[in-house]
Amino acid sequence: MPQDVPHVADPALYPVRDRVLAGQSLTLDDGLALYASRDLHGIGRLAHHVRTRLHGPKVYYNRNRHINYTNVCALSCKFCSFHRKRGEEGAYEMPVDQVVHIAQGAAASGATEVHIVGGLHPWRKFDYYLDMLRGIRQACPQLHLKAFTAIEIVHFTRIARLSIAEVLVALRDAGLGSLPGGGAEIFDERVHAEAFKGKVGANKWFEVHRTAHALGIPSNVTMLYGHVETIPERVKHLIALRQLQAESLANMSLPVQSCQLPDTFVGAKSTDDLSTHDSNRRSNSYSIPLNSAAVPVNTTTRSAFNCVVPLSFIPEGSELGYLPRNTGLGDLKTLAITRLMVDNIPHIKAFWIMQGIHLAQLALDWGCDDLDGTVVWYDITKRKEHEGNHQELHLADIHRVAREAGKVAIERDTLYRQVRRDPATDQLISYDELVTSA
Ligand code: SF4
Numbered sequence: 001m002p003q004d005v006p007h008v009a010d011p012a013l014y015p016v017r018d019r020v021l022a023g024q025s026l027t028l029d030d031g032l033a034l035y036a037s038r039d040l041h042g043i044g045r046l047a048h049h050v051r052t053r054l055h056g057p058k059v060y061y062n063r064n065r066h067i068n069y070t071n072v073c074a075l076s077c078k079f080c081s082f083h084r085k086r087g088e089e090g091a092y093e094m095p096v097d098q099v100v101h102i103a104q105g106a107a108a109s110g111a112t113e114v115h116i117v118g119g120l121h122p123w124r125k126f127d128y129y130l131d132m133l134r135g136i137r138q139a140c141p142q143l144h145l146k147a148f149t150a151i152e153i154v155h156f157t158r159i160a161r162l163s164i165a166e167v168l169v170a171l172r173d174a175g176l177g178s179l180p181g182g183g184a185e186i187f188d189e190r191v192h193a194e195a196f197k198g199k200v201g202a203n204k205w206f207e208v209h210r211t212a213h214a215l216g217i218p219s220n221v222t223m224l225y226g227h228v229e230t231i232p233e234r235v236k237h238l239i240a241l242r243q244l245q246a247e248s249l250a251n252m253s254l255p256v257q258s259c260q261l262p263d264t265f266v267g268a269k270s271t272d273d274l275s276t277h278d279s280n281r282r283s284n285s286y287s288i289p290l291n292s293a294a295v296p297v298n299t300t301t302r303s304a305f306n307c308v309v310p311l312s313f314i315p316e317g318s319e320l321g322y323l324p325r326n327t328g329l330g331d332l333k334t335l336a337i338t339r340l341m342v343d344n345i346p347h348i349k350a351f352w353i354m355q356g357i358h359l360a361q362l363a364l365d366w367g368c369d370d371l372d373g374t375v376v377w378y379d380i381t382k383r384k385e386h387e388g389n390h391q392e393l394h395l396a397d398i399h400r401v402a403r404e405a406g407k408v409a410i411e412r413d414t415l416y417r418q419v420r421r422d423p424a425t426d427q428l429i430s431y432d433e434l435v436t437s438a
Contacts, residue, residue: 008042047367073119081317137175339367
């Protein structure tokens, strides 16, 4: 066998390997065969083959700060241990000033992104969210604002009586740079009815992200796995998000299997444009000097998914607390299968908050190329071993985790451009284009 053909021990996976090597998309049956196989190392080798073809030894991370502005929520999804009703013990709401203050602290410590999500607050007006983005944009123009899941966007359409597109345009004009991928859970009506009835279903989730892409707002997509879904429902979820990505890529006149996103976005092209670049815009083939002058994202730009984030369900504290946790082998398998099934989204994230850093490190050899970032504070879920909500991964640890795995840690921004810093002062110098190799 040629050296670059990954070894698989399970003959049932030979056709899957053939399709992976031929660069063909895997089918539902392929996904089921992967899940049915006990050849975990063979599956890992296949996923690592794809990951290495795309990214070599690079492991991406960013300096970020998560901000969960409230846990007060009108809904009560069964898998959620975060939500509270107003007045309930542990309920909290942050005024705009507090959110801006946290963002300022993040920017001062070198963050390039704030990741903002929260519950569906029943009484806050839409202006609160616009003021939040404007306030951060004004105080910290260098920060990329990745904010609001699809369910929050739909909530805003209801409280503001605006369409999805109108809400997104208003948020974008206030400073929104991209959408996180939360709220996707599992795209299946049965699972939706059982575990998160009341929350938007697949069609609405898709509509939000399809509209965002059409407006030039990039996004991510999650899969919350290991609760009430079956394996076929999980594989179908992965195929569904691959199909939406294919649609977005086709709208950008790209091959539907392309992972070459950085080349394709309309970005700064002239010297004039470079002088007004802001951190929310994607570059073409330029090293872009930083400039604090914020400009709106070009409305003629179309966009797509950057990253898939498989989230390992943590049952403790939720209404599904009786369920067993995912196991390490189950997590690794799902991360690897995600890489294999979703061949047109460039990055697969091992979100260390959910997987734990030990398993996230292993996952770097099972198809994952991204660790998320420093995070610092995370209210939504916590593993038993974390006592409080302060959940921070220090830069030295990120580099050590990557180094021990034989990889090279690369600081990226939200749009996966390499961040260059002055080694003496740690100050940002530029964002450079990062191009995947396939
Ligand atoms: S998952 Fe989101 S929408 Fe559902 S209860 Fe929790 S905070 Fe609310």
